[in-house]
Amino acid sequence: MSDKSLAILITLIAYKLVLVGIGLWAQRRTHDNDDFFLGGRGLGAWVAAISASASSSSAWTLLGVSGAAFAWGLSAIWLFPAVMIGFLFNWIWLAPRLRRQSRDLGAITVTDMMVTEPDSPFAGTIRKVASMIIIFCFAFYVASQFQAAGNSFQSAFGMSAQSAILLGAGIILVYTLLGGFWAVSVTDTLQGLIMALAAIVLPVAAVIAVGGPAALYDSFMVVPDTLTGAGETSLTGRWQGPAALGFVVGTLGIGAGYPGQPHVVNRFMALKDENSVRKGRLIALGWAVIVYCGMLLLGWSARLLFPGSGSEEQILFTAAHSLFHPVLAGIIMAAVLSAIMSTADSQILVTASSVAYDLRKHKQADKPRTLWISRLAVLGICVASVLLALYAPDKIFSRVLFAWHALGSSFGPVLITRLAGRHMPSGIVLVTLLAGFILTVLLNAQANAPGDFQERLIPFVVAMAIAWFGSHGRR
Numbered sequence: 001m002s003d004k005s006l007a008i009l010i011t012l013i014a015y016k017l018v019l020v021g022i023g024l025w026a027q028r029r030t031h032d033n034d035d036f037f038l039g040g041r042g043l044g045a046w047v048a049a050i051s052a053s054a055s056s057s058s059a060w061t062l063l064g065v066s067g068a069a070f071a072w073g074l075s076a077i078w079l080f081p082a083v084m085i086g087f088l089f090n091w092i093w094l095a096p097r098l099r100r101q102s103r104d105l106g107a108i109t110v111t112d113m114m115v116t117e118p119d120s121p122f123a124g125t126i127r128k129v130a131s132m133i134i135i136f137c138f139a140f141y142v143a144s145q146f147q148a149a150g151n152s153f154q155s156a157f158g159m160s161a162q163s164a165i166l167l168g169a170g171i172i173l174v175y176t177l178l179g180g181f182w183a184v185s186v187t188d189t190l191q192g193l194i195m196a197l198a199a200i201v202l203p204v205a206a207v208i209a210v211g212g213p214a215a216l217y218d219s220f221m222v223v224p225d226t227l228t229g230a231g232e233t234s235l236t237g238r239w240q241g242p243a244a245l246g247f248v249v250g251t252l253g254i255g256a257g258y259p260g261q262p263h264v265v266n267r268f269m270a271l272k273d274e275n276s277v278r279k280g281r282l283i284a285l286g287w288a289v290i291v292y293c294g295m296l297l298l299g300w301s302a303r304l305l306f307p308g309s310g311s312e313e314q315i316l317f318t319a320a321h322s323l324f325h326p327v328l329a330g331i332i333m334a335a336v337l338s339a340i341m342s343t344a345d346s347q348i349l350v351t352a353s354s355v356a357y358d359l360r361k362h363k364q365a366d367k368p369r370t371l372w373i374s375r376l377a378v379l380g381i382c383v384a385s386v387l388l389a390l391y392a393p394d395k396i397f398s399r400v401l402f403a404w405h406a407l408g409s410s411f412g413p414v415l416i417t418r419l420a421g422r423h424m425p426s427g428i429v430l431v432t433l434l435a436g437f438i439l440t441v442l443l444n445a446q447a448n449a450p451g452d453f454q455e456r457l458i459p460f461v462v463a464m465a466i467a468w469f470g471s472h473g474r475r
Helices: 003-027 033-041 045-056 059-105 110-114 123-157 161-210 213-222 242-260 262-270 274-305 312-323 326-358 369-391 396-419 426-444 450-469
Strands: none
Touching (some): 045 161, 045 262, 045 274, 059 110, 059 123, 059 161, 059 242, 059 274, 059 312, 059 396, 110 262, 110 326, 110 396, 123 161, 123 326, 123 369, 123 396, 123 426, 161 213, 161 274, 161 326, 161 369, 213 274, 242 262, 274 312, 326 369, 396 426, 396 450, 426 450
């Protein structure tokens, strides 16, 4: 092993030991399901804001967004407003309402919020359908995170992706099993701060290396776009006319998925007071600006620095190894693994809540054995996701967005309608969940449209229409 690889390894080992230590600390604060799944509803502004932001911004953010900027050129800029639309809606409109209503209802999971009529004969079916959607989507979502972990270790040490996937999954499993929501939220906060640091340091170094902002802009005129084969300054890339509109609308449609992400909005349910919501809003929006602008700048700079590089999703690793001392490169690698784990651990925990809490009868939810079932569910989803990552690999960018929109189109319309103060009959809730999920799966199987606007918008719009027009004002 080279001195550079050794320095990276030492940095990563120290980082992982800190995460396991947090898991051991959190174990002392975890006594029941309310602690394991919502941290006793005691999250402050910083922990809630950074952990929610990091959870919504997976390896897709550091590897996928920088890779898209590298491959698409200037047209990748539409990813920024797409993300900010989602952040703004979640923190300004959804967060305060969800915190209050979930507390009033005693809701522990997002699935609890789907059950609008607890005494309805459809209530149990809604729980089962919502839980199966979560389990299905998160198995693929977590698999993409493990796959990104494999890419990270393979890039740093030349080890096999299979070994790296098993190593990354093992670390996540340990601290999630130990401390549940507290461990996941505190480690996500640490990981989110590291992601922000990397999103400042690496792009700044890359822009300096290309000769400054002016040289970076000039590079769009002389560096071929990997899709078109020509210099690219167009805001719509290779698309023209109606296809260009589809590309822009489809890319902006990524923001529609934010309100329906169970692993993100459960942080809003755990906020301790209104003041935490207001402070958290500013922190989360500032974090998003730093991270997403940073990754776009990195991808654009890499077009000039590393033309002809291999996979665009490896461009961050290429830049880190080329621009930094081994210790700093180790910190960058830790940031990538932070993005991976901050999403994977939250999704694993939500999946465990679906298995151990939502799929069981509500009257059994507070029995002591439920906590142990929760931990067994964590183990089960880890194993399933590892198998998918090993035997059914796919591009991180596409796999994450599929799961993202399947969840967003299923849960988002129900949450928005209910938090708007409208009553949804149980039958309408069930149809909304199924419409959003099934349409996303069907359209994902079709050939990609410009910006993939069909998959990103049609299921959400259809489900939202069913939810809104099928509901009515409070009785």
